[in-house]
Amino acid sequence: MKKTMTFMLTLISIVTLSLTGCGTSDKSTGDIQEKEHTDKTLEPVPNVEFEGNEDLSTNVLIDEQNNHYTVDYTVKNESENELELTFPSGLTADYIIYNKNGEKVVQYSDDIMTTMAIETVMLAAGEELTYQYVIDGLDAGSYTIHLFLTDSNHEASAIETFNVE
Numbered sequence: 720m721k722k723t724m725t726f727m728l729t730l731i732s733i734v735t736l737s738l739t740g741c742g743t744s745d746k747s748t749g750d751i752q753e754k755e756h757t758d759k760t761l762e763p764v765p766n767v768e769f770e771g772n773e774d775l776s777t778n779v780l781i782d783e784q785n786n787h788y789t790v791d792y793t794v795k796n797e798s799e800n801e802l803e804l805t806f807p808s809g810l811t812a813d814y815i816i817y818n819k820n821g822e823k824v825v826q827y828s829d830d831i832m833t834t835m836a837i838e839t840v841m842l843a844a845g846e847e848l849t850y851q852y853v854i855d856g857l858d859a860g861s862y863t864i865h866l867f868l869t870d871s872n873h874e875a876s877a878i879e880t881f882n883v884e
Contacts, residue, residue, distance in 0.1 A: 809833030
């Protein structure tokens with residue numbers, strides 16, 4: 720009777736552990752994982768005025784080669800002091816692309832997964848952070864890209880318009 724009871728408890732434990740899993744994904748590739756593409760809802764470009772930030776400046780360069788767009792987004796500490804940037808996850812910068820009608824076409828963070836750990840970066844006076852994105856698959860037309868840091872304490876966003884032919 721005791722052996723039967725021990726066997727049953729062991730069997731129940733194994734079944735329970737098998738059903739609950741351990742929260743892992745079969746697509747894990749390190750800190751950044753790709754998410755399966757889902758339908759994106761169209762959202763109008765927000766009517767937000769971006770105030771200048773005296774501490775951070777931004778620069779955007781868009782280069783097109785064979786219908787592949789490389790976007791370089793640079794954020795520079797213009798202050799005389801070191802700045803502490805705090806990011807809510809491994810995603811430190813993001814972008815949203817809108818079509819000529821102001822509808823959201825793609826957002827970088829919709830298509831990736833990042834670590835959920837809070838990250839702090841110390842940016843020395845004059846130091847820059849540079850992000851590079853490669854954008855493919857846009858239909859011909861006029862687009863607006865809004866690039867921004869995910870740090871809620873420092874505004875560093877930029878908006879650029881570009882055409883896809």
